[in-house]
Amino acid sequence: MKGQGMSEQGMGLDIGVLDGEGARQDIPALAAILQDVVANGASVGFMAWNTPADYRAYWAGVAEEVAAGRVLLLAARQAGGIVGTAQLHLIGKPNQPHRAEIAKVLVHSAARRQGIGAALVQKAEALARLHGRSLLVLDTDEASPARRLYARLGWTEVGTIPRYALMPDGGDCASTFFYKELA
Numbered sequence: 001m002k003g004q005g006m007s008e009q010g011m012g013l014d015i016g017v018l019d020g021e022g023a024r025q026d027i028p029a030l031a032a033i034l035q036d037v038v039a040n041g042a043s044v045g046f047m048a049w050n051t052p053a054d055y056r057a058y059w060a061g062v063a064e065e066v067a068a069g070r071v072l073l074l075a076a077r078q079a080g081g082i083v084g085t086a087q088l089h090l091i092g093k094p095n096q097p098h099r100a101e102i103a104k105v106l107v108h109s110a111a112r113r114q115g116i117g118a119a120l121v122q123k124a125e126a127l128a129r130l131h132g133r134s135l136l137v138l139d140t141d142e143a144s145p146a147r148r149l150y151a152r153l154g155w156t157e158v159g160t161i162p163r164y165a166l167m168p169d170g171g172d173c174a175s176t177f178f179y180k181e182l183a
């Protein structure tokens, strides 16, 4: 498939890790991506009736988690603008020092199918390794294209829980759970 596996450079893509202040500064751009993703029908924690203020408040909370060192936040930029994002949640529990979770892998609808989602997940995996994590878990909407993405990147599908969440329009959303052991 054309372009798959291209380097970030080849795609004109720059994926960076934001610190707390960077995350705060990028709240408007991150909120715009979340709004676009929800408007396009993805089940990512929000409903169709959520407002731009809700999205900004969500990212302000993420920026605090980033500043506290509990969340690592990735921003993918093309031509200077943020087109995608992903999070790595470091699990603070004393009995799970080896585990982390990937969350909120979001690519703007206008920037999809160029490999940005895959690049974000691979970067999050690399960050997890750097932080000494050897086991990653995540869950995604059963019907999301993300399901194929994770399978392609070597994640193991555990199973699907029906009615786990709601779609933005109020319909039922089943969630599929994955894990990946990092070598």
Ligand SMILES: CC(C)(COP(=O)(O)OP(=O)(O)OC[C@H]1O[C@@H](n2cnc3c(N)ncnc32)[C@H](O)[C@@H]1OP(=O)(O)O)[C@@H](O)C(=O)NCCC(=O)NCCS
Binding pocket: 001, 002, 003, 004, 037, 042, 043, 044, 103, 104, 105, 106, 107, 108, 111, 112, 113, 114, 115, 116, 117, 118, 119, 139, 140, 141, 144, 145, 146, 148, 149
């Ligand atoms: C899931 C999501 C992150 C994928 O982002 P993306 O940037 O489109 O991902 P990729 O480009 O890496 O892969 C998507 C598809 O494009 C294809 N593709 C990648 N590069 C391509 C290229 N240069 N030319 C043609 N196709 C390409 C991939 O093979 C893949 O195909 P598939 O749908 O048949 O599996 C995006 O659809 C999204 O934000 N969805 C809503 C939110 C969501 O569900 N997030 C996951 C839950 S946390």
